[in-house]
Amino acid sequence: MASMIPAGVYRTSYREDMTILATRNSRLALWLGILLVCATPLVFGRYELGLLVNIGIMGIAALGLNILVGFTGQISIGHAAFFGFGAFASAWLHERYHVPVALCIPLAGLMTALVGLVFGAPAARLKGLYLAIATLAAQFILEDFFARAQWFTGGVAGRITEPFEILGWRADREETYLYVVLAWVIIMFVGASNLMRTRDGRALVAVRDHYLSAEVMGINLAYYRTLSFGIASLYAGIAGALYAHYLLFVSVEAFNILLSIQFLGMVIIGGLGSVAGSLMGAAFMVLLPEAVQALADALAGGAVDRALRLGNSISFLREMAIGAAIILFLIFEPDGLARRWRLIKAYWKLYPYSH
Amino acid sequence: MAADASPTAVAPARPDPTGPGRHAGEAQGPPAAPILAAEHVTLRFGGVRALTDVSFEVRRGEVFSIIGPNGAGKTSMVNCISGRYRPTEGAIRFDGKDITRLPTRKRAGIGIGRTFQNLALFGHMTVLDNIMVGRHHLLRHGFWTGMPYWLLGAQREEIAHRREVEEIIDFLEIQHVRKATAGTLSYGLRKRVELARAVALKPKLILLDEPMAGMNLEEKEDMARFILDLNEEWGMTVLMIEHDMGVVMDISHRVMVLDFGRKIAEGTPEAVLADPHVRRAYLGEADEVVHDVDEPAVA
Numbered sequence: 344m345a346s347m348i349p350a351g352v353y354r355t356s357y358r359e360d361m362t363i364l365a366t367r368n369s370r371l372a373l374w375l376g377i378l379l380v381c382a383t384p385l386v387f388g389r390y391e392l393g394l395l396v397n398i399g400i401m402g403i404a405a406l407g408l409n410i411l412v413g414f415t416g417q418i419s420i421g422h423a424a425f426f427g428f429g430a431f432a433s434a435w436l437h438e439r440y441h442v443p444v445a446l447c448i449p450l451a452g453l454m455t456a457l458v459g460l461v462f463g464a465p466a467a468r469l470k471g472l473y474l475a476i477a478t479l480a481a482q483f484i485l486e487d488f489f490a491r492a493q494w495f496t497g498g499v500a501g502r503i504t505e506p507f508e509i510l511g512w513r514a515d516r517e518e519t520y521l522y523v524v525l526a527w528v529i530i531m532f533v534g535a536s537n538l539m540r541t542r543d544g545r546a547l548v549a550v551r552d553h554y555l556s557a558e559v560m561g562i563n564l565a566y567y568r569t570l571s572f573g574i575a576s577l578y579a580g581i582a583g584a585l586y587a588h589y590l591l592f593v594s595v596e597a598f599n600i601l602l603s604i605q606f607l608g609m610v611i612i613g614g615l616g617s618v619a620g621s622l623m624g625a626a627f628m629v630l631l632p633e634a635v636q637a638l639a640d641a642l643a644g645g646a647v648d649r650a651l652r653l654g655n656s657i658s659f660l661r662e663m664a665i666g667a668a669i670i671l672f673l674i675f676e677p678d679g680l681a682r683r684w685r686l687i688k689a690y691w692k693l694y695p696y697s698h
Numbered sequence: 699m700a701a702d703a704s705p706t707a708v709a710p711a712r713p714d715p716t717g718p719g720r721h722a723g724e725a726q727g728p729p730a731a732p733i734l735a736a737e738h739v740t741l742r743f744g745g746v747r748a749l750t751d752v753s754f755e756v757r758r759g760e761v762f763s764i765i766g767p768n769g770a771g772k773t774s775m776v777n778c779i780s781g782r783y784r785p786t787e788g789a790i791r792f793d794g795k796d797i798t799r800l801p802t803r804k805r806a807g808i809g810i811g812r813t814f815q816n817l818a819l820f821g822h823m824t825v826l827d828n829i830m831v832g833r834h835h836l837l838r839h840g841f842w843t844g845m846p847y848w849l850l851g852a853q854r855e856e857i858a859h860r861r862e863v864e865e866i867i868d869f870l871e872i873q874h875v876r877k878a879t880a881g882t883l884s885y886g887l888r889k890r891v892e893l894a895r896a897v898a899l900k901p902k903l904i905l906l907d908e909p910m911a912g913m914n915l916e917e918k919e920d921m922a923r924f925i926l927d928l929n930e931e932w933g934m935t936v937l938m939i940e941h942d943m944g945v946v947m948d949i950s951h952r953v954m955v956l957d958f959g960r961k962i963a964e965g966t967p968e969a970v971l972a973d974p975h976v977r978r979a980y981l982g983e984a985d986e987v988v989h990d991v992d993e994p995a996v997a
Contacts, residue, residue, distance in 0.1 A: 357856075357857045357860045357861065357864075358853070358857055360860075361853075361856060361857070361860065534845035534846070535845075537844055537845050537846070537847035537852070538841055538844050538845050540847070540856070541837075541839055541841075541844030541847065541852050541856060542833075542834060542837040542839055542840065542844060542852075543839075543840050543841040543844055544841070544844065545823070545827055545830055545831050545834070546831065546834060548820060548822065548823055548827070549820050549823070549831045549834075551822075552819075552820035552821050552822055552823065553818050553819065553820055553821070555782070555814075555818060556814060556818035556819070556820070557820075557831070558781075558802045558803050559780055559781075559782075559802060559803075559805070559806065559811075559812055560806055560831050560832055560834050560835075560895070560899065561803050561804070561805075561806030561807055561834050561835035561899070562803060562831075562834055563803050564803070570841065574841065616822065
């Protein structure tokens with residue numbers, strides 16, 4: 344996380360030195376990026392906007408998992424279950440207590456955080472593989488709960504959810520829901536960036552890097568290990584709630600262990616311990632199947648297809664590509680897209696001189 | 699600030715206002731109220747006795763060194779004080795309170811800071827963040843106020859503490875690496891960052907486990923100067939384990955010698971050096987052999 348500050352940037356106060364984004368240009372670029380996303384409904388169709396919405400939702404969930412896995416150095420293979428809990432909680436809050444949807448989303452996040460704290464309690468004592476198994480148990484326990492708790496989830500039939508609405512403004516289409524997701528993405532990512540530059544964020548990283556000396560520094564290991572589960576679940580819950588009010592229907596099958604693995608894939612591909620990387624990883628994982636699908640469509644019926652007799656199995660390329668991407672990233676880019684992005688920036692900083 | 703506090707035993711007296719008084723004991727020193735007292739501490743691992751009935755006191759404001767051969771129990775003693783180990787028998791009192799059973803994490807708050815023999819920095823954090831972790835128990839803003847950074851005062855707190863941390867950075871002369879990732883630094887610098895992190899705790903007592911191990915002469919001189927300044931200007935009591943006898947004899951007020959987990963001597967550096975037990979146990983028989991061989995050559 345070494346800083347990369349170009350020559351000629353002089354900071355004259357600690358406040359300036361502690362900003363999230365180092366330079367005026369990077370701040371400008373961010374604002375420009377947000378503006379561009381805001382403008383996409385003018386250009387893109389519903390399908391492309393749906394992809395953007397998905398990237399945002401998955402990005403929030405991946406960021407939560409990154410706080411747990413990347414920053415605190417723990418492991419969870421049950422993230423999808425918390426994501427699902429958030430989705431059901433939001434739907435339930437609206438249907439049972441008629442809480443406005445806009446409020447349901449943060450409330451569902453808080454409820455999921457509480458559940459996460461419960462399932463995170465073993466993390467105070469377990470590490471590594473043992474913790475992985477404990478979180479796997481959380482995944483299956485919650486999945487089972489979803490299937491059985493009819494009052495909460497609607498059981499196997501699932502639950503219809505209401506679209507997002509605030510002050511009479513309904514966001515029931517991609518063109519409008521995009522802004523809801525964008526707002527939450529900004530809130531959650533700024534929150535995480537702030538967290539990482541304050542006391543508790545540093546404590547989480549300290550627990551990861553050297554827990555013995557963290558303890559000597561006065562850090563309560565059990566508290567922070569459990570807390571990181573709580574924060575991860577908060578993110579998962581909010582992402583899940585956003586997902587529920589986007590699809591307008593939630594059902595148990597969506598939140599299986601495959602999704603948990605996909606979240607892990609996003610975090611690894613994006614870059615462990617990188618806030619921005621979480622969004623990059625989510626974008627990669629959402630867009631990769633699209634790219635592979637496009638490739639498969641291009642291949643279908645072509646010379647390669649005929650020669651290898653791929654036929655219907657060409658669609659499996661999609662599934663295989665995800666696995667291959669994770670493996671390739673682990674081998675060639677273990678620090679993820681975030682590091683590649685830094686290297687590209689470093690290259691342009693020195694361009695046209697290579698040293 | 700005098701830069702020539704030499705860690706070698708043969709160097710002339712330090713140009714220090716207290717001068718040789720440091721070696722002469724506590725003539726002008728602080729009141730002798732002990733800040734730390736170990737009472738009959740025994741530490742056993744199964745059948746192995748790491749420490750046997752060790753008692754000593756560290757007085758407020760002094761530099762107290764523990765020396766002894768490898769495996770003598772020096773680090774075990776420091777681990778008992780910092781909470782990593784719990785003595786099997788005996789008690790440890792800090793500032794008059796019994797802390798034998800106090801959890802490790804609560805010892806930062808009462809004023810005990812430490813460094814480790816084998817570097818224990820947070821390798822992926824910047825130097826600045828490493829030192830800020832040292833402020834952990836002094837900071838009040840948790841995650842719920844930290845996330846809305848600007849709204850609830852977390853930023854103000856961060857800036858205030860950053861200011862104090864910068865003073866420590868200035869003092870230890872690590873300004874040039876403050877934004878570097880700690881794991882990428884050279885050994886000597888990492889030792890210095892670790893000291894900075896311990897100082898950031900604002901400890902009353904700072905435990906230094908071999909602060910100069912593996913350093914070259916220049917780095918040792920710097921470190922000795924830092925330790926002296928911490929003691930004299932920052933008012934910290936220092937408990938240090940160190941193998942370099944020159945440094946120990948030069949900057950300590952008092953020295954304790956451990957051998958096979960037992961205390962065999964305690965006192966001023968001169969007294970300890972003169973102690974026949976110490977000469978035999980710590981410095982070894984070789985001393986006499988060398989003496990025997992040297993005599994005729996000189997004559």
